[in-house]
Amino acid sequence: QVQLVQSGSELKKPGASVKVSCKASGYTFTIYNMNWVRQAPGQGLEWMGWIHTNTGNPTYAQGFTGRFVFSFDTSVSTAYLQIIDLEAEDTAVYYCARGPTGALDYWGQGTLVTVSS
Amino acid sequence: EIVLTQSPGTLSLSPGERATLSCRASQSISNNYLVWYQQRPGRAPRLLVYRASSRATGIPDRFSGSGSGTDFTLTISRLEPEDFAVYYCQQYGSPHLTFGGGTKVEIK
Numbered sequence: 001q002v003q004l005v006q007s008g009s010e011l012k013k014p015g016a017s018v019k020v021s022c023k024a025s026g027y028t029f030t031i032y033n034m035n036w037v038r039q040a041p042g043q044g045l046e047w048m049g050w051i052h053t054n055t056g057n058p059t060y061a062q063g064f065t066g067r068f069v070f071s072f073d074t075s076v077s078t079a080y081l082q083i084i085d086l087e088a089e090d091t092a093v094y095y096c097a098r099g100p101t102g103a104l105d106y107w108g109q110g111t112l113v114t115v116s117s
Numbered sequence: 118e119i120v121l122t123q124s125p126g127t128l129s130l131s132p133g134e135r136a137t138l139s140c141r142a143s144q145s146i147s148n149n150y151l152v153w154y155q156q157r158p159g160r161a162p163r164l165l166v167y168r169a170s171s172r173a174t175g176i177p178d179r180f181s182g183s184g185s186g187t188d189f190t191l192t193i194s195r196l197e198p199e200d201f202a203v204y205y206c207q208q209y210g211s212p213h214l215t216f217g218g219g220t221k222v223e224i225k
Contacts, residue, residue, distance in 0.1 A: 035160075035214070045154075045162065045205055047214040061213055062118065095161055102209025103152045105173065107161040 002026040004096050004108035012086050020111045022079045022096030029077040031053045031055050037095040058092045086115045119208050121217035129225040136193040136222045140206035145186045148209035152193045157202045
């Protein structure tokens with residue numbers, strides 16, 4: 001069965017970097033785009049963008065350019081979200097989600113990133 | 118960017134009642150590429166409906182989606198205890214996806 005398993009919670013200081021992983025199984029990794037979605041505490045869902053897992057071409061939503069980097073390693077069927085120069089406002093749960101067409105049919109369990117001094 | 122506005126913000130209902138959730142887009146969504154998700158506390162969202170009215174695999178038939186263009190509706194015919202959650206609409210008719218702000222369905 002399709003599964004997306006994300007890495008565990010992270011506690012980081014402002015200015016540090018974090019890399020969240022999302023390991024896919026149960027399907028051919030390179031067939032489906034991988035999306036990233038942010039959910040700040042008590043808030044709604046915010047689409048961050050996606051990466052084409054065949055071409056490697058990323059698309060970033062407005063507000064997620066510059067400090068956010070999508071990547072993947074097909075040899076381990078894993079997608080990554082890196083956030084550099086962390087700010088307190090980056091505190092959130094980050095989800096990866098498979099998106100065949102833009103309808104996100106399978107989601108990871110979420111990774112809580114806390115940024116605090 | 119297409120802006121999605123969900124209403125009401127909160128819906129207070131009893132088990133067995135019918136829930137009607139609205140999602141309005143700032144411009145027409147091509148091919149009715151609109152989905153609905155359910156999110157229970159502490160859980161990842163779950164896809165309920167895609168392309169406005171097609172139920173995702175394994176979703177009970179008490180959930181139904183309708184609408185086209187700029188106005189869409191999710192109906193839960195008879196609320197079960199596990200249906201009390203937050204519901205989000207999301208469009209994929211443009212290259213950049215966007216979510217609505219969510220509707221919380223709470224127990225009255």
